[in-house]
Amino acid sequence: MKVYKKEGDVIQIISFPNEVIEKGDYLLIEDPIVDKGLLVQVIDVQFANVPGVFEDILRDAVLEDEAEGENYDPMEVSSQISILKDTKLLICRIRGVLSNGEIVFGMNYLPSRTLSRIIPYKIENFINSASRNRPFQVGRIRGETELILDVKALDGKLNIVTGKKGTGKSHLAKLLILNLVKYGAPCIIFDVNGEYVNLNRKKTGEPLNFGKFINLTPKVNMKFTLPQAKLTPVLNMMIYSLDLPSTSARVFIKIWRELERRRELSLTSLGEAILRWDCHESVRDALYARYNMMVESGLFTDNINESLDFEFLMKSVSDGGAVIVNLKNQSAMVRRMIVELTLNKLTELLSNWKLQAIFLFAEEAHLYLRETYWDDIVTRMRHLGVFVTFITNQPDTIQETIYRQADNIFLFNFSNEHDLEVVSKAAKIDSETIKKIVKELPPYYCLIIGDAVNNFPVVVKVEPLEFETMGETRFFFKN
Amino acid sequence: MFKNSLMSNLFSSEKAQLLKEELIPNFLLKLSDFSMKTIKDSGSNFIQASPELEFEEDPQLCLNIKEINNPIPIHPIYKDSTIVAIDVSSIKIGETNNGVICAIRGAVVWRSENEINFFRCGPLLFHITDFIIEHLYNNGGFKETLLEFPIGVVSRLRSLLERFIQGSVCNYFKDSIILFDGSLTAGTPDNPVNNLNQILSKARENRNIVLAISKTTKIGLSGVKLSELLKSFKGPCLLDIDENIRTFFPNHPVQLLGKVYAVKLAIKGLSFRLDVDEKINFKRTVESLGKLIVNDVIDQGYPDTLRLAHILSSFTASDIIGMQRFLSKKFKLQIVPKINLRRILFGPFGKPMEVS
Numbered sequence: 001m002k003v004y005k006k007e008g009d010v011i012q013i014i015s016f017p018n019e020v021i022e023k024g025d026y027l028l029i030e031d032p033i034v035d036k037g038l039l040v041q042v043i044d045v046q047f048a049n050v051p052g053v054f055e056d057i058l059r060d061a062v063l064e065d066e067a068e069g070e071n072y073d074p075m076e077v078s079s080q081i082s083i084l085k086d087t088k089l090l091i092c093r094i095r096g097v098l099s100n101g102e103i104v105f106g107m108n109y110l111p112s113r114t115l116s117r118i119i120p121y122k123i124e125n126f127i128n129s130a131s132r133n134r135p136f137q138v139g140r141i142r143g144e145t146e147l148i149l150d151v152k153a154l155d156g157k158l159n160i161v162t163g164k165k166g167t168g169k170s171h172l173a174k175l176l177i178l179n180l181v182k183y184g185a186p187c188i189i190f191d192v193n194g195e196y197v198n199l200n201r202k203k204t205g206e207p208l209n210f211g212k213f214i215n216l217t218p219k220v221n222m223k224f225t226l227p228q229a230k231l232t233p234v235l236n237m238m239i240y241s242l243d244l245p246s247t248s249a250r251v252f253i254k255i256w257r258e259l260e261r262r263r264e265l266s267l268t269s270l271g272e273a274i275l276r277w278d279c280h281e282s283v284r285d286a287l288y289a290r291y292n293m294m295v296e297s298g299l300f301t302d303n304i305n306e307s308l309d310f311e312f313l314m315k316s317v318s319d320g321g322a323v324i325v326n327l328k329n330q331s332a333m334v335r336r337m338i339v340e341l342t343l344n345k346l347t348e349l350l351s352n353w354k355l356q357a358i359f360l361f362a363e364e365a366h367l368y369l370r371e372t373y374w375d376d377i378v379t380r381m382r383h384l385g386v387f388v389t390f391i392t393n394q395p396d397t398i399q400e401t402i403y404r405q406a407d408n409i410f411l412f413n414f415s416n417e418h419d420l421e422v423v424s425k426a427a428k429i430d431s432e433t434i435k436k437i438v439k440e441l442p443p444y445y446c447l448i449i450g451d452a453v454n455n456f457p458v459v460v461k462v463e464p465l466e467f468e469t470m471g472e473t474r475f476f477f478k479n
Numbered sequence: 480m481f482k483n484s485l486m487s488n489l490f491s492s493e494k495a496q497l498l499k500e501e502l503i504p505n506f507l508l509k510l511s512d513f514s515m516k517t518i519k520d521s522g523s524n525f526i527q528a529s530p531e532l533e534f535e536e537d538p539q540l541c542l543n544i545k546e547i548n549n550p551i552p553i554h555p556i557y558k559d560s561t562i563v564a565i566d567v568s569s570i571k572i573g574e575t576n577n578g579v580i581c582a583i584r585g586a587v588v589w590r591s592e593n594e595i596n597f598f599r600c601g602p603l604l605f606h607i608t609d610f611i612i613e614h615l616y617n618n619g620g621f622k623e624t625l626l627e628f629p630i631g632v633v634s635r636l637r638s639l640l641e642r643f644i645q646g647s648v649c650n651y652f653k654d655s656i657i658l659f660d661g662s663l664t665a666g667t668p669d670n671p672v673n674n675l676n677q678i679l680s681k682a683r684e685n686r687n688i689v690l691a692i693s694k695t696t697k698i699g700l701s702g703v704k705l706s707e708l709l710k711s712f713k714g715p716c717l718l719d720i721d722e723n724i725r726t727f728f729p730n731h732p733v734q735l736l737g738k739v740y741a742v743k744l745a746i747k748g749l750s751f752r753l754d755v756d757e758k759i760n761f762k763r764t765v766e767s768l769g770k771l772i773v774n775d776v777i778d779q780g781y782p783d784t785l786r787l788a789h790i791l792s793s794f795t796a797s798d799i800i801g802m803q804r805f806l807s808k809k810f811k812l813q814i815v816p817k818i819n820l821r822r823i824l825f826g827p828f829g830k831p832m833e834v835s
Contacts, residue, residue, distance in 0.1 A: 059795070072600045075604060
């Protein structure tokens with residue numbers, strides 16, 4: 001390999017066919033004169049524009065179509081000529097300077113074209129060495145070397161897992177959840193497609209020997225009594241999920257407090273109180289309509305025995321476990337109600353230090369997350385200890401501000417230009433790297449950007465899971 | 480179609496060895512090998528890369544023909560015939576301390592019953608030094624040592640390979656139309672009359688007809704180029720210009736061993752100089768051309784088989800870089816840019832376009 005050109009922080013390298021270099025690989029340009037090396041990442045591999053190669057290929061094409069024949073090359077010069085046709089131009093982005101065994105960011109210099117030696121650099125060694133306390137194998141680089149991350153890299157962070165359908169997003173999310181649980185972290189998952197419900201089981205059917213996994217199914221084992229649900233979560237649910245007007249909300253608060261005062265707070269008494277409350281007819285209608293929705297949702301009960309103690313539930317997974325909120329087969333409205341209620345309950349527990357922190361995995365969050373929550377999640381809720389991982393195949397449903405503030409982004413394949421444009425706005429990396437690499441990622445390969453990989457973008461083949469995945473796309477034709 | 484099994488067995492397992500012996504003269508292989516070894520002896524550790532265009536040495540004739548005969552139409556003759564074409568190219572790759580490195584490559588293409596086959600040999604590399612010239616004089620059959628260096632030597636080597644391949648082809652093919660690139664002019668040091676006479680004689684023995692088509696000859700009729708000469712004639716045609724040309728060639732040393740025509744092979748094609756073995760009568764010449772236009776594809780008036788032979792043998796820029804890489808790997812030579820004296824002396828004012 002030889003350095004050909006440097007423009008800004010892009011270096012072009014000539015590489016011969018016997019040098020197997022792929023997109024995402026790291027190279028070290030060692031300059032013996034200055035005793036340091038330029039660390040670059042290959043973001044695109046092109047054919048080198050060798051003079052005369054057009055004529056050569058044209059000649060090959062003509063002969064391939066028209067003639068059959070034989071070459072007699074006594075000196076075996078042709079092999080060298082063939083090599084030229086396949087000579088590659090590696091477009092590389094400078095990632096840092098290696099000096100005295102340490103990588104320095106933001107430094108740049110012009111390496112010697114003639115004296116520099118270019119060698120593949122195993123960036124995984126650098127990342128792995130920093131992941132010693134709570135290591136887990138996220139996958140393999142080039143399908144060979146293990147890439148070890150530390151679950152701490154997800155702690156207190158905002159993560160995004162995105163890619164088109166069938167590329168392995170949920171697979172990675174499950175891997176992250178299981179490793180968080182393994183190291184004693186509590187997780188909660190908003191499971192839109194019911195694909196996390198078997199997370200606690202191996203493919204053989206055996207249960208996992210670590211962590212606690214609880215599936216919550218609305219109307220079945222996810223029901224609250226009103227005193228357990230409490231006013232603020234229920235009120236927010238009424239306002240944000242059921243669009244309760246503010247005048248009606250004020251009346252609702254009065255009714256709730258009155259029932260509390262009388263120690264008569266129940267679903268039945270709430271309905272009766274709304275009907276007989278002294279207020280404008282339109283307010284009563286508005287409140288009663290929402291009340292009916294609450295009843296129909298099946299989320300509430302007056303039977304204390306079938307009620308869910310959310311605090312107890314979350315404490316039971318606080319030493320390592322996952323609560324899977326199954327949103328499958330729920331109407332959009334009920335989904336929004338469940339999420340609103342759950343997030344409010346979580347905020348309440350975290351504010352009162354009844355829960356230290358929680359890792360929230362939100363699949364296709366745009367289906368149930370209200371507008372105002374996006375900013376809330378990256379600011380207020382993050383400080384309270386809700387560390388969110390968004391998982392989506394529609395990157396434009398996540399706001400640009402979220403991308404900019406994301407600490408880790410796991411990007412799977414996108415071929416759509418619009419989607420690429422959206423994800424390229426991630427602040428931690430140049431847009432060209434994303435566009436060039438992500439477009440050609442095979443299934444189960446992802447580009448990891450951010451703190452988890454010490455800010456060295458890495459292409460990794462995600463580790464297979466020994467657990468029931470359930471997230472694979474269902475097909476009609478078997479073969 | 481083939482006289483013996485060589486060509487019919489072209490793709491058999493033993494072909495390489497047979498072809499090596501029959502299409503590349505052994506002495507040329509040895510000479511190449513021998514000459515390349517002299518790189519190490521010469522103490523050179525670098526090559527000044529100065530790739531030049533392939534050497535084109537067709538004779539340049541500028542005649543002013545005042546009176547010409549009427550062109551004879553060529554009528555298609557629908558009889559199967561094998562068309563064989565031969566071309567050889569040479570190129571300079573770079574300069575060492577005491578010589579020049581050049582390469583030659585030859586190609587044979589044959590079209591039979593709409594199937595095209597080819598055989599390409601080379602590139603053969605030569606390190607041309609005084610020592611090699613001396614060696615050539617002893618073993619290569621050259622009669623003169625005064626050669627224009629290095630073009631004369633390269634031309635000789637190319638001519639050697641070309642005539643050898645032409646001879647082999649004329650020997651092995653039967654009842655075929657054999658196309659040479661260039662003319663049937665001989666008598667120069669690198670192109671002896673005897674060699675060509677033997678080739679033509681062998682061709683006649685095997686009932687082949689040799690048609691030499693030249694691309695670059697400039698013959699003018701009151702200022703009209705040969706390529707435009709037959710433009711006004713509607714169909715394929717042949718014009719005898721032998722007498723007009725022959726007056727410009729004394730019998731010694733350069734001789735015309737063929738009868739010279741201007742030929743147009745396609746309705747809207749260009750016309751070219753055509754040399755046909757002088758011992759072939761006019762009737763057979765016209766018949767052969769009639770078969771040629773039926774059995775070959777004629778694009779812009781030029782036979783496709785000959786075009787393919789040229790494409791196969793010619794060198795591209797990447798061929799040159801590949802050969803330089805080969806030299807650097809095998810002989811540990813460093814490739815450096817050629818020193819440009821004008822550039823050194825005059826800097827940006829030393830432009831090659833200036834005459835003096």
